[in-house]
Amino acid sequence: xxxxxxxxxxxxxxxxxxxxxxxxxxxxxxxxxxxxxxxxxxxxxxxxxxxxxxxxxxxxxxxxxxxxxxxxxxxxxxxxxxxxxxxxxxxxxxxxxxxxxxxxxxxxxxxxxxxxxxxxxxxxxxxxxxxxxxxxxxxxxxxxxxxxxxxxxxxxxxxxxxxxxxxxxxxxxxxxxxxxxxxxxxxxxxxxxxxxxxxxxxxxxxxxxxxxxxxxxxxxxxxxxxxxxxxxxxxxxxxxxxxxxxxxxxxxxxxxxxxxxxxxxxxxxxxxxxxxxxxxxxxxxxxxxxxxxxxxxxxxxxxxxxxxxxxxxxxxxxxxxxxxxxxxxxxxxxxxxxxxxxxxxxxxxxxxxxxxxxxxxxxxxxxxxxxxxxxxxxxxxxxxxxxxxxxxxxxxxxxxxxxxxxxxxxx
Amino acid sequence: xxxxxxxxxxxxxxxxxxxxxxxxxxxxxxxxxxxxxxxxxxxxxxxxxxxxxxxxxxxxxxxxxxxxxxxxxxxxxxxxxxxxxxxxxxxxxxxxxxxxxxxxxxxxxxxxxxxxxxxxxxxxxxxxxxxxxxxxxxxxxxxxxxxxxxxxxxxxxxxxxxxxxxxxxxxxxxxxxxxxxxxxxxxxx
Numbered sequence: 001x002x003x004x005x006x007x008x009x010x011x012x013x014x015x016x017x018x019x020x021x022x023x024x025x026x027x028x029x030x031x032x033x034x035x036x037x038x039x040x041x042x043x044x045x046x047x048x049x050x051x052x053x054x055x056x057x058x059x060x061x062x063x064x065x066x067x068x069x070x071x072x073x074x075x076x077x078x079x080x081x082x083x084x085x086x087x088x089x090x091x092x093x094x095x096x097x098x099x100x101x102x103x104x105x106x107x108x109x110x111x112x113x114x115x116x117x118x119x120x121x122x123x124x125x126x127x128x129x130x131x132x133x134x135x136x137x138x139x140x141x142x143x144x145x146x147x148x149x150x151x152x153x154x155x156x157x158x159x160x161x162x163x164x165x166x167x168x169x170x171x172x173x174x175x176x177x178x179x180x181x182x183x184x185x186x187x188x189x190x191x192x193x194x195x196x197x198x199x200x201x202x203x204x205x206x207x208x209x210x211x212x213x214x215x216x217x218x219x220x221x222x223x224x225x226x227x228x229x230x231x232x233x234x235x236x237x238x239x240x241x242x243x244x245x246x247x248x249x250x251x252x253x254x255x256x257x258x259x260x261x262x263x264x265x266x267x268x269x270x271x272x273x274x275x276x277x278x279x280x281x282x283x284x285x286x287x288x289x290x291x292x293x294x295x296x297x298x299x300x301x302x303x304x305x306x307x308x309x310x311x312x313x314x315x316x317x318x319x320x321x322x323x324x325x326x327x328x329x330x331x332x333x334x335x336x337x338x339x340x341x342x343x344x345x346x347x348x349x350x351x352x353x354x355x356x357x358x359x360x361x362x363x364x365x366x367x368x369x370x371x372x373x374x375x376x377x378x379x380x381x382x383x384x385x386x387x388x389x390x391x392x393x394x395x396x397x398x399x400x401x402x403x404x405x406x407x408x409x410x411x
Numbered sequence: 412x413x414x415x416x417x418x419x420x421x422x423x424x425x426x427x428x429x430x431x432x433x434x435x436x437x438x439x440x441x442x443x444x445x446x447x448x449x450x451x452x453x454x455x456x457x458x459x460x461x462x463x464x465x466x467x468x469x470x471x472x473x474x475x476x477x478x479x480x481x482x483x484x485x486x487x488x489x490x491x492x493x494x495x496x497x498x499x500x501x502x503x504x505x506x507x508x509x510x511x512x513x514x515x516x517x518x519x520x521x522x523x524x525x526x527x528x529x530x531x532x533x534x535x536x537x538x539x540x541x542x543x544x545x546x547x548x549x550x551x552x553x554x555x556x557x558x559x560x561x562x563x564x565x566x567x568x569x570x571x572x573x574x575x576x577x578x579x580x581x582x583x584x585x586x587x588x589x590x591x592x593x594x595x596x597x598x599x600x
Contacts, residue, residue, distance in 0.1 A: 265591045276590035280580040287574045322556070357442070 004030050006402055007112055007121035009103075011037045011094045013060060013388045014376030014395065015127035016083060019092040020061045021392075021399035027406070031092055032114060034099040038083035040129050044153045045076045048181055050241030052173060053209045053387055060086055061392040071207065073241025100128075103350045110371060123402050126350065126361070126374040130386070131343035140339070142267045144329055148336045152178065155338060158185030164335030165189070167272070167327070169264050171196040172235040175340035176248045180240075182338070183258050190327070190334065191253060192274060194263035198249045198285045198317060199237040203293060204300060205308025208239065215299035217292070218384040222365060225379075232379045235342075236386075250282065250317050261324045264341075272327040282317040289314075345377065366398050371405070373398045422566070426521035444471050451483070459493045460486040505534040505557070508585045512559060515579030520565065525575065528564040557589065 006022060008015045011033035022029045036042060051058060056070035058079075063086045074082060087094055095116075102113045103124055112119040134151035143149065148162055152174050155161075158181055168179040171193040183189040199208055212218045225231045240248045250260050262275035290313060297311045327333060347361060354361055354368050363374050365381045374380070375398060376391055384390030438445040447470035451463045466480040484497035498506070509532050520527050536557045542550035563572050580586045 262590070268592065273592045277580070277586065280577055280586075283573065283577045284581060287570065287577055290570060291574075 001118050001120055003109075003120045004028060005121065005406070006030075006123040006125065007032060007110070007119055008125040008127055009100050009112075010034075010127035010129060010376075011083075011087065011092070011096070012040060012127065012129060012376070013038075013083060014129075014391045015125070016086050016090065016092055016094075017060045017392045017395035018125050018127055018375055018399060019094070020063070020086075020090040021395045022402065023090060023092075024061075025399055025403040027399065027403055029093065030119075031094040032098045032100055032112075032119075033094055033096045036080075036096055037087050037094060038080040040131065041076050041079045041083070044131075046152065046155050046178070047076075047157045049177070050075055051079060051388070052237070052239050052241055053389055054207050054241075057209055057213065057387075057389045058082065059389050059392065061396060063089060071243065073243075100349050103352065105352060105369075105372075123371045123373065123405075125398065125402075126347065126368070126372070127376050128345065128347065130345050130377050132346035133344050134339050135342035135344050136339045137264075137341065139267045140337075143272075143337065144270060147329060147334065149339065150336060151339050152343075158182045158187060161185075161187060161338075162335045163187070165333050166336045166338060167192060167264075167334045168338045168340055170194070170235075170340035170342065171238065171250065171260075172340065172342070173237060173239055175338075176238050176253060177240050178338055178340055179253055179258050180248060180256060183253070183256050187336075188257070188259070189253075190259045190261055190324070191250075192261050192264040193250065193278060193281060194235075194275070195281055196235050196250075196285050197237050198247070198289045199239055199292065200246050200289075200314065201239060201243065202246060203296065203309075204311070207243075208237075211296045212292075213384075213389075214303075215296050217295060218382070218387075218390070220383045222379070222381060228379065231383070232377070234378075247314070250319070251315070254318065254320075259324065260319060261327075267329075270329050272329065274323070274325050274327070276323075276325060278323045279319050282319050286316050366394055367401065373402070422521060422524045422526040424517045424521045424525075424527050426518045428518065428521045431518065446470070458486070459491070460484070460496050501536060501538060501554070504589070505536050508557065508583075508589060509534045509559065511583045511585035512561075512576070512579050515583050516561070516563065516575050519575050519578045519582070520567075523571070523575070525571065526566045528566075530561065530563050530565075532559055532561045534559045554589075 006027055006029035008018050008029055008031040011031050015031050015033070016037070019029060019031050033039060050073040052073070054070065055065040055067060055072050055074060058065050058074060065082070099115045100112060101115060104111050109120045109122050110124045112121055112124060134153055136151065140149060150161065155178065161182065165188045166182050167190045168175050168182065169192045171191055175191065179189045179191045201208060203211060222228060238249050254260055260278065262278035263281070264272060265275050266273050293311070293313070300307055345361070350361075352369065352372070354372070356362050361368060361374055366373055366375055368374050375394055378386040381394050381397065382390060385394055447468060449468045451465045453461055453463045455461045461484070463483040463485070464480050465483065466477050468475055483503060485500050485503060486495055486497040487493035487499050488495045513530055513532060516530055517527060534557065536554040538554055539550045541547050542552045561576050563575070565572055567575070
């Protein structure tokens with residue numbers, strides 16, 4: 001059995017940032033990775049995907065973008081290369097091709113079983129990702145086999161889908177991007193739309209992420225939110241990594257010919273049923289966007305900075321007068337369902353009583369239990385925790401916690 | 412992307428939001444206590460005229476009896492060859508939606524520190540009665556569309572008022588009941 005002070009599970013941005021911060025503090029550690037560095041980015045994302053945040057904002061502790069296009073958005077191979085160069089620069093002790101099969105704890109330490117042996121570790125950092133599984137409702141199993149069902153983890157490109165119509169379920173960043181490219185491929189798309197957050201790519205002459213960062217909205221901490229479970233489950237912003245596309249919102253999609261319907265609520269007798277609440281979800285989304293834009297405008301006024309463009313408000317989201325409420329599958333209108341209905345982590349190998357009634361890992365700012373940490377989850381400590389750029393700050397805090405705990409034990 | 416605002420002015424819309432927030436805390440600890448069952452007992456009188464009596468309900472893990480029973484009568488208008496002794500069930504549904512949304516507006520306004528002065532709404536529902544008469548299988552029995560229009564006078568901006576109404580829909584039981592499917596089991600005892 002191998003022994004190490006700290007074992008980090010996962011060599012994506014979270015695990016590598018943690019490794020860097022542990023190395024800075026001379027904390028012995030090993031990073032275990034089931035596949036290759038940046039595995040989820042490399043193997044569980046679609047071809048056209050680009051980062052939501054621009055290159056200049058793709059920052060990790062001790063590592064920043066050094067290329068010639070700071071305002072561009074990385075493709076998935078570029079993200080992987082960026083993470084590989086980070087791992088090399090940090091001399092991160094990554095063991096690739098090692099899958100963790102269980103994490104338990106006894107009186108002495110954590111016991112981490114893997115496909116290549118068992119480890120004992122005082123500390124375990126769970127950095128295995130927030131998007132390991134697609135959240136697919138239970139009624140998906142009631143849908144007839146004649147309909148192909150795809151999750152964004154296995155979807156690669158429209159041409160892989162059968163001919164015919166496609167229902168995309170979910171209108172967050174993933175859903176709107178997939179709806180747009182599938183519609184463009186000649187497969188008519190219906191987009192089932194629940195809660196979503198509309199946001200322009202650029203505002204006041206800046207990328208929205210620049211504004212969210214500089215106005216402090218991205219740094220909002222746990223103490224400043226009313227309901228942590230609510231903010232942790234907020235949908236992602238309807239953004240695409242494309243400067244030329246101000247909005248990839250419901251209006252833009254309808255202009256492309258996408259049919260917008262309410263949230264998918266079930267499948268009854270071979271008929272898909274959609275909520276009649278579409279108009280209100282669109283109003284809520286516009287109100288959320290306008291509140292964010294107002295907060296940016298308020299900050300802009302106080303900041304004393306010059307902005308290339310004045311404040312503006314965008315035309316409201318248009319919804320069809322009579323959105324479709326039912327879709328009989330026998331009609332042949334669709335041949336495929338793409339579940340862009342959200343993601344969740346897979347920590348099925350973590351055999352410790354650290355989950356709540358809904359299967360979510362309990363933690364206080366990333367601290368799960370003595371010696372057990374989690375990193376890279378939505379709003380772990382701040383709003384930007386969800387983003388690659390935000391994981392570094394969280395890693396610094398948790399690495400320091402590990403270093404402090406060692407000092408306390410030594411004392 | 413919410414911007415939470417802390418209001419210092421004390422608004423009073425007659426809603427005890429502290430109690431509701433306390434209930435959230437209690438239900439987080441004991442989710443089974445949050446399971447309620449509501450009921451109504453209906454008795455046929457004559458023709459399309461009947462009377463519902465509402466009293467007991469189950470919640471917080473036990474049965475509750477009210478101090479008084481409430482009744483809701485229903486009938487149909489004379490153009491349906493009925494005696495028009497009470498509102499139609501469809502109108503009662505519209506009324507239930509308006510009541511639910513209006514209660515929600517008051518509660519959300521209280522929570523957000525917004526003083527309401529008046530809240531009025533009208534609700535309309537469209538029905539093509541060829542559906543219930545069984546004349547055309549393509550026409551549904553129920554409403555093809557429902558419209559609610561609010562007129563609200565409050566110490567708040569138009570956007571804040573729109574947000575009140577939007578949030579009240581988001582958290583409304585009746586709005587959910589009318590916009591989403593529900594499994595309904597009807598049996599003979």
